[in-house]
Amino acid sequence: MTTPMPDPSGAPVDDDLLRRAYALMVVTRALDTSAVTWQRQGLLPAYPPLRGQEAAQVGSVLGADLTSDLLFPTYRELGVAVAADVDLVGYFGNHLGHWNGGLYDPVASRLAPIQAVVGGSVLHAVGWALGRALDGENGVAVAYLGDGASSQGDVHEAMNFAAVLEAPVVFFVQNNRWALSVPLHRQVAGESVAARAGGYGIPGLVVDGDDVAAVYRAMRTAVEHARATRQPVVLEAMTYRRGPHATSDDPGRYRSLADEATAGADPIDRLRDRLTASGAADESWFADVDTDATGRIDALHAVLVASSPRPGADLFEHVFVHPTPQLTAQHARWREESDRV
Incomplete structure (x- = not known):
């Protein structure tokens, strides 16, 4: 029987958290834009952009507890890595094509190895969460997936096993409305992944994925619910992929700029407007954030250029x-x- 989740709107969000979220989102956007450029210059063999999903990714990490929880990413979670303070040189080992999938420490960083198999990370998350629960630990697994991945059989198996075996997992679905070139309405019946949760007897929640505060509240509530009840949760963040599926993709072949214009306000602009309106930040502070992001990118670029291939x-x-x-x-x-x- 499904245990009702508390209302996530009650979770507190203060200005310090919002400023931290904004800075992380700006760094993520700047790194993401630079990574596309680096791929075009031949530094990276390939790269999957996440422009537009910064609020969903950063908010989800801030809502988890990285002293005990573990994040299971796909190949598009640069914002998760940034928010979790993962070693970015090691992280970009994945995109440099290193054989071992990157050189960061998954245990210390609380970010599991990047999973390029669509839907593959969710089964790993369930296994880890179940093992922790059986050992009497209170860790929650956060499994990242997209709306396209939700159509994979692995995702059904993972959600079903998690519900039956009482594994504390939050299935965090970034519904960016496109499964590569296939629009949401052509590959998700009912256009809601969270609606499927009822079929597994677990809670499902839909949140505005472009509102970092809303994502933070929803993730914090979902994680604590899973921790307390050992009941998995499906949390669906509605957002929009404002660019190609990968650097090998041409979105102009399946959608127009007019389609992108209907996506709503950019998540970074939304948060900047909120901070400005509340007086929590001024132009000087925003300029400092931009300067810091530029410095981090320049430092990372220098290391990546100087790095040599693995033997x-x-x-x-x-x-x-x-x-x-x-x-x-x-x-x-x-x-x-x-x-x-």
């Missing part, structure tokens, strides 16, 4: 404790061909 031999030396004959033969062939180059 190719690592592809073979870290697969098995006792290499198979086939792997040994492949390693020998690779070395022979590499020596000819």
Whole structure:
């Protein structure tokens, strides 16, 4: 039987939290824009932009408890990494194509390794949460997924198992209205992922994903509910992907600029207007935030440019404790061909 969730609107949000959220969102936007440029310049082989989803990602992290909870990202969670204070040099190892999927510490940072398989992270989140609960720990897993991923069978299995086995998981759906080139109405029946929660006997909640305060309140409430009841929650943040699915994608082939204009106010502009109207920040403070973001980008860029590829031999030396004959033969062939180059 579903245990009702408290009303998330009662969670307190003060000016300090909003200023922190704004600074994190600005850094995320600046890094995201730069990463697209770096991909075009050949520094990154590929990159999945998140422009427009900064409030959803930053607000979700601020609402979790990183002393005990663990975040399970997809390949589009740069804002989550920024808000969780993950080592960005290590994080961008993923986008540099390093064999190990990045060089940051998942345990210390509370950000699990990036998952490129669509819907794959949700099953990992359920397994981790169940293990923690069985050990008597109070950690909650936050599983990130998009509206497109919600159509994967893995997501159904994860939600069903989490409900049946009482695993404390928050399924955080960033509904950005596009599953690559397929619009929401053509791939999610009813156009709501949270509505499916009732079928699993768990709470479902929809929140304005472009309002960082609303996302923070909803995530904090959902995480605490999952922690207290060992009942998973589906939290759907309605937002909009204001750019391509990836740097290999051309959104102009399936939507127009007029479509993007209907997305509503930009989430960063919305928060800036709120801070300005309340007197919580002035132009000098906003300028300092922009300067700090530029400095962080320049420092990261310098390190990425100077970084060298991981040794190719690592592809073979870290697969098995006792290499198979086939792997040994492949390693020998690779070395022979590499020596000819």
